[in-house]
Amino acid sequence: MPTSAPPPGAVTTVVVVTWRGADHVTDCLDGLAAQDRPHRTLVVDNASDDGTAALLARHPSRPRVIRLRRNAGYAGGLAAALAHVETPLVAWLNDDAVPAPGWLGALEDTLAGDARLGAVGSVLRLPDGSVQSAGVRLTADGHGADATALPPEHRPFGFCGGAVLLRTETLRRVGGVPADFFCYYEDTDTAWRLRLAGSDIAVCPDAVVSHRHGASSRPGSPLFHRWNERNRLLMLLRCAPAAVAARELARFATLTAVLTLRRARRAGPAVPEAANFRVSLRCRVLADVAARLASTLRQRAEVRRGSVRSRGDVWRRWAGQ
Template sequence: MPTSAADTASRGPAATTTVVVVTWRGADHITGCLDGLAAQERPHRTLVVDNASDDGTAALLARHPSKPHVLRLPRNTGYAGGIAAALPHVTTPLMAWLNDDAVPAPGWLGTLEDTLLADPRLAAVGSLLRHTGGRVASAGVRLTPDGHGADLTAPGRAFGFCGGAVLLRTGVLRSIGGVPSGFFCYYEDTDTAWRLRLAGYDIAVAHDAVVVHRQGASSRPGSPAFHRWNERNRLLMLLRCAPARVAAEQLARFAALTAVLPLRRVLAWRDGGTAVPRAANFRVSSRCRVLAEVALRLPSALRQRAEVRRRSVAGRGDVWRRWAGQ
């Protein structure tokens, strides 16, 4: 694979990590990310996956002094699709995922590499993501009692990692089936962490590996599309990874709430109240679309569930009891 200026293999230690940056219309913010990678203290390769940007991102990447290798896709495949497209091009033992609106501290990659390589039981090490004002955005991901992935913002046991800045063993990632490219974006990280846990691997978070994340610069949290992807992918993840009882209960609960929302709105209107939140994830049309997309993907999800089971050494129930709600 062609190398970037950040790959110093020809004049120093060989690169152990390929840092994959997925971008779509990132011209306004990706320069900070690339500058941060160029300042890393550890040699590495940089691979930017350009999801068919049409805002001048391609020209910006060509001009950047670090000369990153670029994989340009013919259409926007989302974050999950971009990571999946990059995986066959990674020839290093380790692979990092980094959001295009995230700026790593100079010691970020070295800290992640040292932590991961020090313990053969670890398959992934997450980062400490901070907002631009310094507040913690994510110190790993916990698994809620209803199967949501939620960012840890205070000390706690991390079930998984935030996919915005993480280092993984490339071979292990391939061995568990790679990345769920069909998720487009959101929950590809928690799904991957869940499959790593089922395969018997551990996950850690290195709090000294700091990244400043301009959250929302490359997506719109709270938008209808955000909620559709979020809810759909959570249900698909549960179908792939969770105990059957949990997956069935959560799917039934989502469908039941969708069915009663119109009645709740009528009763609220009659009584002069506002019993139904106005957030996009409570829109009946959006929820019905989620259910339709899950139903369309159900046969594939069940086949993938069987593949996950084949690769697992831990029981789904054991992982659920250990981590859900902790």
């Protein structure tokens, strides 16, 4: 597809990744069209087969569209888009999120006001008005968890990737987006790498989006748990202190073995019904991690070469906060 120049005055490309988004992507694009700042909209269509392509072609905002031949997931779509971003800033926006009119302006102003910031996250609200995410915290066992209240000084560990603004060259410098994650934890992994490279992260309380959480995926499904568990372990292997990564991988493997014995003997406490306690799923996660271990360790070395902060310093500052 030929390259088209961003609109005059635009400093941001907003990337929207969609897959079978026919019932909600129009609302997202309408919200972007109502923004009070010029910007470029770049939609990555993950081989949708539900009429999404026709909706994108008809939308009056005329977004640039990259149509992939297969579904590369949210992470893969973001990674594919990055090569086409020509503006100094890039925003990620879920296709089931609708930004308030001042959303982009609030993010741009916050980033412009502090050169130390590599990324500024948004406040994502559910349709009932409750807060889904006001940044991401790092738990004591290395999970990324949405904060539902603004953190002190509006400085969380990380951001929710459903609505965030980043410096384009900073993102490229820290390695871009982990396309192999497919979906989930690409945002927390990116926050880790930004912090290791010396960047700070903020959340802007005036940058608000309404999010139909789960419209594009199925939280709680077996695939959700597989990606979630696998990508947390891969993120830790790439970014966390070695002792933390080894500990959490060992814990996951040990619990898998315990669940296997418990089910075989039908002894001990009842096993929860949630999909992430299924032995078959957990074995699949371990197999996925093992298959990617060599490449992940190479990526770990690349992260280290781009770091100005130690993994231990970042972990001690943010884990369990």
